[in-house]
Amino acid sequence: MAAKSCLLSATILYFLLLGCFVISDAKQTSKKIRAKRNPCKSLVFYFHDIIYNGQNSHNATAAIIGAPAWGNKTILAGQNHFGDLVVFDDPITLDNNLHSTPVGRAQGFYIYDKKDIFTAWLGFSFVFNSTQHKGSINFAGADPLMNKTRDISVIGGTGDFFMTRGVATLMTDSFEGEVYFRLRVDIKLYECW
Ligand SMILES: *[C@@H]1O[C@H](CO)[C@@H](O)[C@H](O)[C@H]1NC(C)=O
Numbered sequence: 001m002a003a004k005s006c007l008l009s010a011t012i013l014y015f016l017l018l019g020c021f022v023i024s025d026a027k028q029t030s031k032k033i034r035a036k037r038n039p040c041k042s043l044v045f046y047f048h049d050i051i052y053n054g055q056n057s058h059n060a061t062a063a064i065i066g067a068p069a070w071g072n073k074t075i076l077a078g079q080n081h082f083g084d085l086v087v088f089d090d091p092i093t094l095d096n097n098l099h100s101t102p103v104g105r106a107q108g109f110y111i112y113d114k115k116d117i118f119t120a121w122l123g124f125s126f127v128f129n130s131t132q133h134k135g136s137i138n139f140a141g142a143d144p145l146m147n148k149t150r151d152i153s154v155i156g157g158t159g160d161f162f163m164t165r166g167v168a169t170l171m172t173d174s175f176e177g178e179v180y181f182r183l184r185v186d187i188k189l190y191e192c193w
């Protein structure tokens with residue numbers, strides 16, 4: 001009886017340990033892949049967001065479309081804009097000049113989603129229409145705006161970027177009050193077709 005339960009415990013222990021090794025091995029492998037793999041494509045773009053402020057409807061590229069009950073759709077709300085939802089259709093350029101010929105549009109939304117710090121959640125696409133690039137790249141992720149750099153996910157693409165995946169590093173390149181900001185986007189694609 002005692003021998004049998006001992007054998008049973010030994011078997012359970014064996015499988016538990018095996019489980020540990022399998023898990024730690026998988027972790028090791030994913031770390032190794034991350035360290036060793038180089039991106040199959042690297043791209044840098046800038047996009048320019050001009051937020052509607054009550055007076056600039058002719059050149060605004062972004063508008064508040066949802067606001068918390070204590071705010072309104074003209075001015076971003078207090079408490080780090082918590083609850084504001086902004087939709088945008090921003091020009092994408094190859095350099096940091098708003099007036100350079102755009103290669104496409106950054107289209108999507110951001111939601112301010114934390115009261116006590118300045119942070120947002122981004123979901124958008126780069127829709128290209130230039131001689132260099134045709135198609136789109138789709139992005140999603142948290143954007144803690146006060147960080148110098150923020151990584152978001154490249155979750156897919158179409159056309160030249162068919163089925164792509166990777167990481168995009170965002171940097172605030174310019175910030176002028178609550179009306180204009182410019183983001184630099186360093187895209188590293190790890191899956192290219
Ligand atoms: C929007 O247009 C006005 C009038 O043309 C101009 O003064 C202003 O600088 C523009 N804003 C931006 C961010 O380009």
Ligand SMILES: *[C@@H]1O[C@H](CO)[C@@H](O)[C@H](O)[C@H]1NC(C)=O
Binds near residue numbers: 071072073075
């Ligand atoms: C929107 O909110 C801002 C800031 O609270 C306020 O100054 C402005 O008058 C409001 N605008 C409208 C149209 O309610």
Ligand SMILES: *[C@@H]1O[C@H](CO)[C@@H](O)[C@H](O)[C@H]1NC(C)=O
Binds near residue numbers: 129
């Ligand atoms: C793409 O660019 C071409 C050439 O400039 C233009 O004719 C076409 O309307 C553009 N398409 C979109 C979806 O912007």
Ligand SMILES: *[C@@H]1O[C@H](CO)[C@@H](O)[C@H](O)[C@H]1NC(C)=O
Binds near residue numbers: 149151
């Ligand atoms: C933001 O910066 C903090 C402190 O430097 C860091 O711990 C955190 O991982 C960063 N978050 C992102 C999403 O980059």
